[in-house]
Amino acid sequence: MWPNNSLIHRIILKPMMPILRLVLWPKKISFLRKLENPSQVQERLRKKIVDQLVGTQYGKKWRISHQDTYQEFSTKLPLTSYDQLKPWIEMGTAQGNNALVKEKVLFYEKTSGSSGPSKYIPYTPSILNSFNQMFAHWIDDLLSKGPELRTEKIFISIASPVGQGNN
Numbered sequence: 001m002w003p004n005n006s007l008i009h010r011i012i013l014k015p016m017m018p019i020l021r022l023v024l025w026p027k028k029i030s031f032l033r034k035l036e037n038p039s040q041v042q043e044r045l046r047k048k049i050v051d052q053l054v055g056t057q058y059g060k061k062w063r064i065s066h067q068d069t070y071q072e073f074s075t076k077l078p079l080t081s082y083d084q085l086k087p088w089i090e091m092g093t094a095q096g097n098n099a100l101v102k103e104k105v106l107f108y109e110k111t112s113g114s115s116g117p118s119k120y121i122p123y124t125p126s127i128l129n130s131f132n133q134m135f136a137h138w139i140d141d142l143l144s145k146g147p148e149l150r151t152e153k154i155f156i157s158i159a160s161p162v163g164q165g166n167n
Helices: 007-035 039-055 058-059 069-076 082-094 124-146
Strands: 109-110 120-123
Touching: 007 039, 007 124, 039 069, 058 082, 082 109, 082 120, 120 124
Parallel strands: none
Antiparallel strands: 109 120
């Protein structure tokens, strides 16, 4: 562990913070603009979700259509628990098909099971992009409003993907 006034901290870490915030600036501006009209952003997201369901076995079961209005979509598709989705996820892992999502599943992440049995979550390019976007917003907020980073300590969590030959 290095002291707070170490050479690495003064020369590398501290100067990187404003550079990182500058790199994140376009994402921040885009996010703030979307906050000006949340209903429009939510409608775009709903259409993306519908697009991901149309053509899947799950979407066909609930007769999801591109023409569905919000009301039709919310009436057709019930609130669902993981246990109700589990057979669809298992079908996707076993057959590698689009039972639940149209997008290619990159891997299935096994949850820690802290609130119950472990679950397998399908990770697609879209969900990873969403996580990356949220992480960028979180880092920007942390750098602008959070505590000052005074040490070189960092916590990284690594999860192993499951499925597609990785059991």
